[in-house]
Every structure is written in structure tokens, then in C-alpha cells.
Amino acid sequence: MSQEILLELDDLLQAERELTGLLAALRSDEQEARVMYARLQDWKGQSANVLRDQIEVFFMEMSRRIREIEEQKSALVQYVQYMKQVDGAS
Template structure:
């Protein structure tokens, strides 16, 4: 492998590790938020309903962002694999 490609692969692998860390942090925060959300189930009234709707919207957006980051991570992994194949063919 040429030195230039090794550096680029190292950068890509570092980006993959960072995405994995970001996903883990978001998922941990989501689990904590779900525990807190469970406490809202006993609340009654209009303000409780509004808060529940806002929290549910937060969970939907969080799920969307997690999917988006996972897709980016998968694309990055595929690209790293491709780069290794191309470099091995040289």
C-alpha cells in the first residue's frame, strides 16, 4: 500500500470510530430520555399531552438521525473496503 492511501484509510477508519461513538452516545441519551418519558405516563391534563407529543416527536427525530448516521457509517465502511481492494489490486 502506498503511504498516501494508508493515511487516507487511517482518516476514514478514524471517522468510522467517531461515528460509532456518536451513535453510542445518541442511543444512550435516547434510553435515558425513554426512562424519563415513562414517568410522564402518570401525568394528566393538556400540558401533559403537549409534553408527551413533543417528546414523541423528539424520539421520531432521534430515530431518523440514528438511521441517517448508520447509513453514513455503512457507506463509509463500504468505501474503506473498496479502497482496500483497489489498493490490493495495484
């Protein structure tokens, strides 16, 4: 492999590791938030309903962002594989 491609692959692989770490942290935070959210089920009244609605929107947005990051990571992994194939063909 040429040195330029090695450096680029190292950068891409580092980005993949960072995305993996970010996804793990987001999933952990989401799980912790869901545990806290479960405690709200005993709360009654208008303010409890408003808070539950806000938290549900938060969970939907977090799920959307996790899916986006997973898609970006998948695209990155595919690109790394492509770069390895191209380099192997030269």
C-alpha cells in the same frame, strides 16, 4: 500500500470509530430519555399531553437521525473496503 492511501484509510477508519461512538452516545441518551418519558405517563392534563406529543416528535426525529448516521457509517465502511481492494490490486 502507498503512504497517501494509508493516510486516507487512517482518516476514514478514525471517522468510522467516531461514528460508532456517536451512535453509542445517541442510543444511550435515547434510552435515558425514554426512561424519563415513562415517568410522564402519570401526568394528566393538557400540558402533559402537549409535552408527551413534543417528546414523541423528538423520539421520531432522533430515530431518523440515528438511521441516517448508520447509513453513512455503512457507506463509509463499504468505501474503506473498496479502497483496500483497489490498493491490493495495484
